[in-house]
Amino acid sequence: MRNTISALLLGTAMVLSVAGVASADDKTVKVGVLSDQSGLYADLAGPGSTLAAQMAIEDSGLKAKGWTIDLISGDHQNKPDIGTTIARQWFDVDKVDTIVDVPNSGVALAVNNVVKEKNGVYINSGAATSDLTNAQCTPNTVHWTYDTYMLAHATGQALVKAGGDTWFFLTADYAFGAALERDTTAVITANGGKVVGGVKHPLNTADFSSFLLQAQASKAKIIGLANAGGDTTNSIKQAAEFGIVKGGQKLAALLLFLTDVKAIGLETAQGLNFTETFYWDLNDKTRAFSKRFSEKMKSGAPPTMVQAGVYAGLTHYFKALEALGGNPHDGAKVVAKMKTIPTDDPLFGKGEVEANGRVTHDAYLFEVKKPSESKGPWDFYKLVGTVPGNQAFTPLDKSTCALLKK
Amino acid sequence: MQALYAQLLVGLINGSFYALLSLGLAVIFGMLNIINFAHGALYMMGAFVAYFLLNLGGINYWWALLIAPILVGIFGMILERTMLQWLAGLDHLYGLLLTFGIALIVQGVFQNYFGSSGLPYSIPDQLKGGVNLGFMFLPIYRGWVVIFSLVVCLATWFLIEKTQLGAYLRAATENPTLVRAFGINVPRMITLTYGLGVGLAALAGVLSAPINQVRPLMGADLIIVVFAVVVIGGMGSIMGSIITGFALGVIEGLTKYFYPEASNTVVFVLMVVVLLVKPTGLTGRAA
Numbered sequence: 001m002r003n004t005i006s007a008l009l010l011g012t013a014m015v016l017s018v019a020g021v022a023s024a025d026d027k028t029v030k031v032g033v034l035s036d037q038s039g040l041y042a043d044l045a046g047p048g049s050t051l052a053a054q055m056a057i058e059d060s061g062l063k064a065k066g067w068t069i070d071l072i073s074g075d076h077q078n079k080p081d082i083g084t085t086i087a088r089q090w091f092d093v094d095k096v097d098t099i100v101d102v103p104n105s106g107v108a109l110a111v112n113n114v115v116k117e118k119n120g121v122y123i124n125s126g127a128a129t130s131d132l133t134n135a136q137c138t139p140n141t142v143h144w145t146y147d148t149y150m151l152a153h154a155t156g157q158a159l160v161k162a163g164g165d166t167w168f169f170l171t172a173d174y175a176f177g178a179a180l181e182r183d184t185t186a187v188i189t190a191n192g193g194k195v196v197g198g199v200k201h202p203l204n205t206a207d208f209s210s211f212l213l214q215a216q217a218s219k220a221k222i223i224g225l226a227n228a229g230g231d232t233t234n235s236i237k238q239a240a241e242f243g244i245v246k247g248g249q250k251l252a253a254l255l256l257f258l259t260d261v262k263a264i265g266l267e268t269a270q271g272l273n274f275t276e277t278f279y280w281d282l283n284d285k286t287r288a289f290s291k292r293f294s295e296k297m298k299s300g301a302p303p304t305m306v307q308a309g310v311y312a313g314l315t316h317y318f319k320a321l322e323a324l325g326g327n328p329h330d331g332a333k334v335v336a337k338m339k340t341i342p343t344d345d346p347l348f349g350k351g352e353v354e355a356n357g358r359v360t361h362d363a364y365l366f367e368v369k370k371p372s373e374s375k376g377p378w379d380f381y382k383l384v385g386t387v388p389g390n391q392a393f394t395p396l397d398k399s400t401c402a403l404l405k406k
Numbered sequence: 407m408q409a410l411y412a413q414l415l416v417g418l419i420n421g422s423f424y425a426l427l428s429l430g431l432a433v434i435f436g437m438l439n440i441i442n443f444a445h446g447a448l449y450m451m452g453a454f455v456a457y458f459l460l461n462l463g464g465i466n467y468w469w470a471l472l473i474a475p476i477l478v479g480i481f482g483m484i485l486e487r488t489m490l491q492w493l494a495g496l497d498h499l500y501g502l503l504l505t506f507g508i509a510l511i512v513q514g515v516f517q518n519y520f521g522s523s524g525l526p527y528s529i530p531d532q533l534k535g536g537v538n539l540g541f542m543f544l545p546i547y548r549g550w551v552v553i554f555s556l557v558v559c560l561a562t563w564f565l566i567e568k569t570q571l572g573a574y575l576r577a578a579t580e581n582p583t584l585v586r587a588f589g590i591n592v593p594r595m596i597t598l599t600y601g602l603g604v605g606l607a608a609l610a611g612v613l614s615a616p617i618n619q620v621r622p623l624m625g626a627d628l629i630i631v632v633f634a635v636v637v638i639g640g641m642g643s644i645m646g647s648i649i650t651g652f653a654l655g656v657i658e659g660l661t662k663y664f665y666p667e668a669s670n671t672v673v674f675v676l677m678v679v680v681l682l683v684k685p686t687g688l689t690g691r692a693a
Binding site: 021038039040041043046153200201202204205207209210214216233237242247260264265267268298299301 | 526
């Protein structure tokens with residue numbers, strides 16, 4: 001069935017490509033939003049990311065200056081093979097310049113190679129793995145929003161320092177989970193804590209009771225959830241059912257999105273500590289953007305940090321293109337330009353694109369509000385701390401990116 | 407050892423869902439000869455109906471256990487009347503494709519309106535909390551699921567295998583023309599049977615709403631495993647599907663303990679083995 005769908009998608013893409021014959025005008029840009037459009041990450045990225053990309057194009061004002069910017073989107077279905085097929089199709093046939101979003105670290109790393117091979121631009125917002133700007137960095141990749149290093153350091157460090165020195169991991173069994181567990185373990189041991197055990201569960205698991213029982217039996221003070229999306233919401237919900245938090249163990253949702261909190265409900269989610277780099281209710285600018293965004297969303301949801309990252313990343317990309325005076329259709333050249341301009345956008349504030357492709361911006365420690373504290377349908381977070389951009393992400397001297405060794 | 411007991415019990419809980427769902431599939435296959443791929447979507451609808459009843463109508467879990475299966479059952483009977491009945495006597499493939507299409511449409515519609523991450527549904531107050539069994543902390547709600555689904559499974563088995571109505575049903579499957587000659591309205595019985603199978607799926611949906619998220623894809627994720635359960639148990643065998651459902655839940659639970667990475671695949675490995683050794687399934691009759 002999936003194959004049929006992807007065949008249909010490819011067919012559609014081919015038809016589209018015939019319509020969009022590449023022109024010699026160098027003020028044309030084609031952006032492809034490659035995301036999980038229907039699976040477990042569709043709410044935190046998916047159609048909302050496409051909307052964010054549209055808004056970035058509109059807000060850039062480039063169209064009024066004679067630019068032609070096209071947008072297409074695709075569904076990678078959380079499968080690396082489908083993701084790379086679409087990416088190749090986009091570069092070879094559709095003449096796409098830039099691929100954005102790409103949640104799911106497994107798919108993101110696979111697409112990373114294709115973008116480098118085709119010398120495109122890769123603005124990743126949805127994937128977590130810090131490998132994108134370390135061992136697997138490329139001159140074509142810019143990683144916005146978050147990564148496993150940031151999550152591990154912000155949340156992990158705060159919890160260990162608060163006395164949570166023994167950990168048990170529930171880890172999603174693919175690239176992302178492994179990277180998050182690895183990065184968090186490094187933080188725990190560096191701060192004097194200990195990992196007493198862990199279990200790897202398959203992606204998209206409905207029932208966590210077996211794993212939770214093992215976590216309970218481990219007597220670890222903190223149960224680290226190195227998973228995302230539906231897996232995280234199910235773990236948290238079922239942990240409440242098994243009396244894990246009441247029994248004195250604490251849950252650490254290493255990666256939690258706004259849409260996850262909505263799905264769990266404040267009743268169960270209250271008091272959880274976690275890190276994000278964007279929240280719709282941070283300041284006037286984020287509120288103004290989120291209002292425009294949610295009016296266009298079918299569900300009325302405000303943007304998640306991944307969707308905000310798509311907007312911010314493209315906004316910066318357009319700035320670089322404008323500075324270049326035209327689109328050279330040379331990914332490495334555009335990304336090099338992006339690295340020379342400081343980032344500044346209404347959603348993430350000021351920051352920079354580092355030499356390894358990592359974008360630095362502030363990260364925020366949040367706590368989920370009690371139901372009584374919430375004043376609206378999406379009023380979920382209390383800000384409890386801010387980690388400045390230059391401390392939140394991998395320091396350049398610790399990055400293993402080969403681009404830095406020149 | 408304690409951990410082992412705990413995993414066995416957890417396996418039984420998951421087995422309850424497998425049993426309820428595979429039972430519905432077995433009833434529908436046994437009586438209508440339709441491989442009902444829409445089962446997962448109907449299970450999901452059961453959970454959504456419970457959510458709507460609570461959030462729009464203020465109707466609690468207990469009533470939802472009754473109302474949701476009836477409403478979804480009626481939806482199923484409409485499907486049967488308007489579409490499935492025309493496929494009677496055709497190859498299984500037609501029913502499979504039609505119900506698969508229905509499942510995709512229903513899931514697509516729900517996903518369009520409710521997204522993919524799901525909606526919260528909390529455990530009813532009476533079943534909150536848990537008991538410490540010494541070897542594990544058993545949430546009361548999970549215990550309730552095991553007992554309730556066991557009762558429902560056995561009642562369904564009794565209805566079909568031991569009552570007059572069940573006898574008519576089985577006879578109508580064997581030889582519809584002859585049974586009709588006795589003055590029994592066979593098409594209506596078939597419609598009701600489909601409604602019953604669908605109702606069982608919706609009931610499982612309501613039971614699972616407080617444990618899992620109420621998500622459009624909750625059924626799609628589960629249905630493949632349930633089909634494997636039915637294949638292992640033997641298509642159309644009522645008791646076989648109940649026993650296999652519970653047994654596979656336990657086996658899956660043990661896998662989660664000993665080698666969690668394989669917990670997604672163990673059921674399918676078993677299915678392959680069973681198909682190689684006994685293609686009709688463990689308790690199945692030869693077709």
